Amino acid sequence: MAEITLNSLAHTYSDNPTKPEDYAIREMQHIWHQGGAYALLGPSGCGKSTLLNIISGLLEPSDGEVLFDGQRVNELKPEERNIAQVFQFPVVYDTMTVYDNLAFPLRNIGVPEHKIRSKVLEVAEILELSDQLKRKAKGLSADQKQKVSMGRGLVRDDVSAILFDEPLTVIDPQLKWKLRRKLKQIHEQFNITMVYVTHDQLEASTFADKIAVMYQGQIVQFGTPRELFENPAHTFVGYFIGSPGMNFIEATVNNQALEFGSHSLPLHPDLSRRLTELQTTQVKVGIRPEFVHVWDGSNPDAFQVDVDFIEDLGTYKILTFNFDGILMKARLSEDQKVPHGKAYVSFPEQWTKIYVNEFLVEVDHD
Amino acid sequence: MTKVENNKAWWLVMPVFLIVAFSAIIPLMTVVNYSVQDIFDPYTRYFVGTEWFKQVMTDSRLHDALIRQFIFSFTILAIEIPLGIGVALMMPTKGRGASLALILVAIPLLIPWNVVGTIWQIFGRADIGLFGAMMAKLGINYNYASEPMHAWLTVVLMDVWHWTPLVALLCYSGLRAIPEVYYQAARIDKASRWAVFRYIQLPKLTNVLIIGVLLRFMDSFMIYTEPFVLTGGGPGTSTTFLSQSLVQQAIGQFDLGPAAAFSLVYFLIILLVCWVFYTTIMNMQKDK
Numbered sequence: 001m002a003e004i005t006l007n008s009l010a011h012t013y014s015d016n017p018t019k020p021e022d023y024a025i026r027e028m029q030h031i032w033h034q035g036g037a038y039a040l041l042g043p044s045g046c047g048k049s050t051l052l053n054i055i056s057g058l059l060e061p062s063d064g065e066v067l068f069d070g071q072r073v074n075e076l077k078p079e080e081r082n083i084a085q086v087f088q089f090p091v092v093y094d095t096m097t098v099y100d101n102l103a104f105p106l107r108n109i110g111v112p113e114h115k116i117r118s119k120v121l122e123v124a125e126i127l128e129l130s131d132q133l134k135r136k137a138k139g140l141s142a143d144q145k146q147k148v149s150m151g152r153g154l155v156r157d158d159v160s161a162i163l164f165d166e167p168l169t170v171i172d173p174q175l176k177w178k179l180r181r182k183l184k185q186i187h188e189q190f191n192i193t194m195v196y197v198t199h200d201q202l203e204a205s206t207f208a209d210k211i212a213v214m215y216q217g218q219i220v221q222f223g224t225p226r227e228l229f230e231n232p233a234h235t236f237v238g239y240f241i242g243s244p245g246m247n248f249i250e251a252t253v254n255n256q257a258l259e260f261g262s263h264s265l266p267l268h269p270d271l272s273r274r275l276t277e278l279q280t281t282q283v284k285v286g287i288r289p290e291f292v293h294v295w296d297g298s299n300p301d302a303f304q305v306d307v308d309f310i311e312d313l314g315t316y317k318i319l320t321f322n323f324d325g326i327l328m329k330a331r332l333s334e335d336q337k338v339p340h341g342k343a344y345v346s347f348p349e350q351w352t353k354i355y356v357n358e359f360l361v362e363v364d365h366d
Numbered sequence: 367m368t369k370v371e372n373n374k375a376w377w378l379v380m381p382v383f384l385i386v387a388f389s390a391i392i393p394l395m396t397v398v399n400y401s402v403q404d405i406f407d408p409y410t411r412y413f414v415g416t417e418w419f420k421q422v423m424t425d426s427r428l429h430d431a432l433i434r435q436f437i438f439s440f441t442i443l444a445i446e447i448p449l450g451i452g453v454a455l456m457m458p459t460k461g462r463g464a465s466l467a468l469i470l471v472a473i474p475l476l477i478p479w480n481v482v483g484t485i486w487q488i489f490g491r492a493d494i495g496l497f498g499a500m501m502a503k504l505g506i507n508y509n510y511a512s513e514p515m516h517a518w519l520t521v522v523l524m525d526v527w528h529w530t531p532l533v534a535l536l537c538y539s540g541l542r543a544i545p546e547v548y549y550q551a552a553r554i555d556k557a558s559r560w561a562v563f564r565y566i567q568l569p570k571l572t573n574v575l576i577i578g579v580l581l582r583f584m585d586s587f588m589i590y591t592e593p594f595v596l597t598g599g600g601p602g603t604s605t606t607f608l609s610q611s612l613v614q615q616a617i618g619q620f621d622l623g624p625a626a627a628f629s630l631v632y633f634l635i636i637l638l639v640c641w642v643f644y645t646t647i648m649n650m651q652k653d654k
């Protein structure tokens with residue numbers, strides 16, 4: 001059981017890094033609390049696997065520290081860290097039976113055979129592998145193999161955290177659901193810290209209590225799925241989470257208003273003050289398609305826009321409209337009137353976010 | 367769909383059929399033909415049935431050669447396979463060292479058989495050879511020309527030196543094909559070095575080892591040039607293996623019939639042993 005702290009951690013694969021882009025992991029400060037179920041979400045190449053390998057000790061970070069319960073573990077090898085890791089491609093010991101596979105980590109540390117037996121049977125029961133124990137691991141299907149590699153982490157009493165590196169990539173879609181539920185159940189049962197790396201937002205939000213979104217070697221936001229959706233701290237979070245992603249418009253701040261094209265939106269005085277402090281006039285305005293208000297008819301608060309096309313996704317429709325040369329999307333619920341040619345939209349202030357240098361401008365509303 | 371009888375597509379198989387006929391079937395059948403006849407000259411020959419086979423099966427000189435042959439093949443397999451795996455495990459995997467090691471290991475493979483024989487013939491001589499001189503300095507009267515054990519030792523050493531690199535290169539390529547994540551998982555499972563070898567490396571080497579064992583068995587079972595160059599099969603008949611007996615019979619005495627029968631038996635023995643090796647190794651990794 002452990003709390004994992006990343007202290008000023010940074011990692012580069014280059015010999016003499018000069019610019020931030022040379023770093024696979026840019027300097028970060030982060031804490032994974034004991035017993036949490038976390039997801040590390042990001043696109044390919046954002047450094048999430050690197051970060052995972054640093055935690056498990058397969059990689060040594062070039063800067064900063066990894067702490068387990070406040071103890072520096074940088075110098076400890078993976079085998080000394082009491083961590084389990086499940087990889088993207090299932091790793092099983094082909095020539096061993098399922099039983100021997102599960103017993104392997106315990107035999108390696110010299111646990112007596114009768115204790116191994118009870119532990120292996122217990123874990124096999126949970127993973128629904130009991131009837132496969134005598135089979136050679138080689139002949140298993142991908143999802144069973146992945147369960148075996150997970151099981152090798154679960155049999156050990158000393159495991160402080162289990163790290164998952166996109167573990168469901170090679171699993172059939174219908175089995176993904178089952179296995180993900182199993183993971184969740186195991187998490188509740190074992191009260192073990194779990195970090196789950198994925199590039200699939202659905203996988204992340206069904207598994208994790210809190211999601212760390214990673215982008216270009218940085219954790220740009222760490223929050224609940226709801227926070228990521230309602231209040232993206234970075235334009236990337238807005239774009240990456242949600243389907244379709246957030247709409248963004250380049251705007252200029254002028255006279256307590258946001259101006260873009262021939263339109264303008266009033267700016268909340270708090271925000272306006274904050275932007276003045278930041279000494280910037282170039283901002284990005286972000287609003288989620290779910291929060292764009294589409295009116296049934298003309299309205300003094302609404303902008304008139306041209307309908308580009310409408311996609312019917314079954315239970316809802318996505319309206320793509322042309323707002324002064326900028327293509328934006330809005331989500332229409334099933335019972336909503338579908339606009340033709342022209343549409344009338346407005347952007348509720350609560351859901352209209354302002355970004356400077358890609359980061360959210362936050363103000364305390366008090 | 368109904369099956370077309372007298373399918374013209376069979377003609378497409380013709381080229382392969384012709385190639386196999388000329389490369390394997392016709393030569394083999396020629397040998398079969400010789401093996402059942404007593405040939406005096408191109409115009410005088412008699413059908414003798416299985417007589418040559420009976421003679422070959424009861425020939426005590428051939429029995430001795432066969433036993434020597436088996437001892438030799440199993441000796442070199444017992445040395446070359448573990449040694450090859452060991453060398454492959456020790457070879458560096460990255461950087462300049464890796465290429466250098468590959469070149470060094472591959473050099474013996476590039477040397478022709480008879481040159482290998484000559485090299486060791488000189489190398490083992492006490493008067494001008496480094497190895498022979500060294501043995502003499504150590505007080506051992508090393509003389510492959512008169513001591514059967516020394517001749518054996520030289521032939522075995524020669525073969526190990528010449529062909530262990532083949533096993534090593536095969537294993538090296540097999541080892542390189544193991545994904546890094548297996549080693550990572552093993553570290554996380556706290557596996558010992560031995561356990562990594564036993565449960566990850568060795569199972570993944572099975573396929574290349576099958577090739578290695580079969581190649582080395584077949585080649586060593588047909589060894590001819592090295593002992594021939596070294597001592598001509600001596601001292602006495604101590605290093606006379608099957609292929610040399612065959613050559614003596616076929617070319618030395620021009621006994622075509624018995625030699626053909628012998629060839630067929632020889633061929634069947636190799637086939638049988640390879641089959642036994644192959645099925646044994648394949649069965650070892652079957653799901654029980």
